[in-house]
Amino acid sequence: MTGSSIIVNNRVALAGTAPHAAVGATRLLYIANRPGAVKLKSEDDLRVERENALMAQLGYIGFRPGSVAERNTGHALFDANGIPERIKVQRELLATSSAVITSVISVRNEDAERLGLLTKQQWERAVRAAWPRYVESLGVIAPEDIRYVCAMHVSQTSRHVHILTWDQSGAFNRLLPKEKMVAANEELTRQILKPLREPVNMLRTEARDALVDAVKEAVLKDAALKERVAAALPATGSLKYGVLARRHPGARDEVDAVVAHIVSENRDARVLQSQWRESVMRHAELKGLKGAALEAHVSAAESDLRTRLGNAAFAAARQGPATERLTKREAQAESEPLLSPEMRRRERALLEEASSLLGEKESDSIFDALRSGKWSQRHTALIERLPSAKALLRVSPSVPRALRGLSSIIARAAMGPASSRERQDLSEQAGRQSMRMLCLLARVVIFGFLKHRAASTHPTPKHVDAQTVRKASSLRKGTS
Structure with a gap:
């Protein structure tokens, strides 16, 4: 697209x-x-x-x-x-x-x-x-x-x-004027998408630099690869990749083969190369490039990467024995924070959809189902009217089960050891809090989707109720 x-x-x-x-x-x-x-x-x-x-x-x-x-x-x-x-x-x-x-x-x-x-x-x-x-x-x-x-x-x-x-x-x-309108439409698209290109460029640069480091480290650690690169280099002249490409194409081809071997044998390098390529294509997409312009954009990016990887291999071949790194990259967190920026945007989008596409009675029905613990397929069907929620439900079949689990959690928290007055207050607030409960619902849908995407497993209600329990418990005191 x-x-x-x-x-x-x-x-x-x-x-x-x-x-x-x-x-x-x-x-x-x-x-x-x-x-x-x-x-x-x-x-x-x-x-x-x-x-x-x-x-x-x-x-x-x-x-x-x-x-x-x-x-x-x-x-x-x-x-x-x-x-x-x-x-x-x-x-x-x-x-x-x-x-x-x-x-x-x-x-x-x-x-x-x-x-x-x-x-x-x-x-x-x-x-x-x-x-x-x-x-x-x-x-x-x-x-x-x-x-x-x-x-x-x-x-x-x-x-x-x-x-x-x-x-x-x-x-x-x-x-x-038709001609001006066509040009203005294209420029408007570029202007709207301009803020998106900066983070894409950052991701491309990070993937490219990490891939360069991976190639350099592989040559440093593998004596056979290091010797293979060194043997391909000419005895005199500049050892820059661009110079070799013009004056010693055979040496350039050998270095390219070494780099290709490293990437094919190194899983991390393959992932980085894939991330880099996706970022290049995404940047071209956000600029609206097509046809010859798209081909030129991709060709220039690939040429730049080959040059950087070749120079990294040359630099490693000229260094002494590889040394152990003093530090290691910390393991990535097992799961994303519940309220990451991406999830906040998704949550806000779901709330806007709910307020625009669901009537007051339908919203109150969802709230009552959550509050009473009587979640049914009818309520899931109401949620499926929201475009974002429908897409997530389609991807993660575990979400309806999570919704049923959430309804029982909120029912216990809201109707548990509360005084009759507190229960009455809660009932009076139902209309005002129905939209807020949809926020909680959105978080459960999103979190279930992300866990499903990350682990390829079906999360059960206990995986999604940690923060929701705290939120739902506070409903007895009249907070969201």
Whole structure:
């Protein structure tokens, strides 16, 4: 799957037409409140709210962009500054003489995490960073007059964001130039994926350097390999791989053969080579390279690696006897922390899906099943309506058993040695805590999946309940 898995579609509603009138009258309400719209506030949204509250206390609320207090909470809209007041946006759209560009940027659910577009916060940051530049590149609205509002949606098949863009000056009122739009779409994809390329480059560099060290160490420790490399080197001249490739191709071929032998016989080296190759291809994917450009990218990376590995073999052949390393790499942790960054993102994505795709009664039903210990296939079917959870359930058949185990754990913790008053308090909090329980549920689904992936075994409830027991026990005191 290439970077083109980000799809951008644009339409223009010209001023004075029926579609233009519909944008402010119904389209805005549709994207703000339709089923699947993610209304949960991201961490960025909450941070801006706190800043706005402070600014209000200091008397600066009317001067700071985006600092207007939100009087109609519950919609999914966001813009360049935070969460706007919906009614003001609607009035602005109804009054503008500018054409309105209605856009949709979408990715398939199975690609969302890989592309860094899983949660609302990731979408907000991507759009705010890339969209103004995108509109400017179309050449239809001056940068200082670009105005836009967005809403992120989750469906059974995709994650997407609707964007309404218009000209605050009212000067824009024509169709988009097709040639510029095609180029702008490609650049938008590159801009959105740019933050993902840096960690991929880091992984590629780490794998490459570790592979170079492995080849050098293998030559140092194996006298026969060391002698084979030394015998291939010319008596005079530079011993750099690039020079040998030009002037002594036979020597280069021999060194390449030694390196290939080391990699084929060394399991760690094979793993590193595989990691390096995957990183190279992933980087090319994130740049949207295809055809000849992709071939040139891969060829240049392979040439660089051969040069580094050859120079490592030369350096080892010129050194004295190999010495024992003073330290050894520590063994990797047996399992990932329960709340690793990856799992936090997955958890947040599941919670956003639950809040957007499950009704209040369905969420409460899941909560009641967990609280009472009466988890059934019907509740598993509700969870399967969430795209991320459905994918994890498909990969790890042990998860339904873990869910049943979790329900009995929470039931014991919530309905155990608590006073009647505490049980009553718990019942009153059911509606408020149903979403929080879905968070716990998400963690169990995720942890069961990761253990299954790591150990290729089916985890039982006792493997997943350590932190959940502590969480569930605290429910009796009214905490999540």
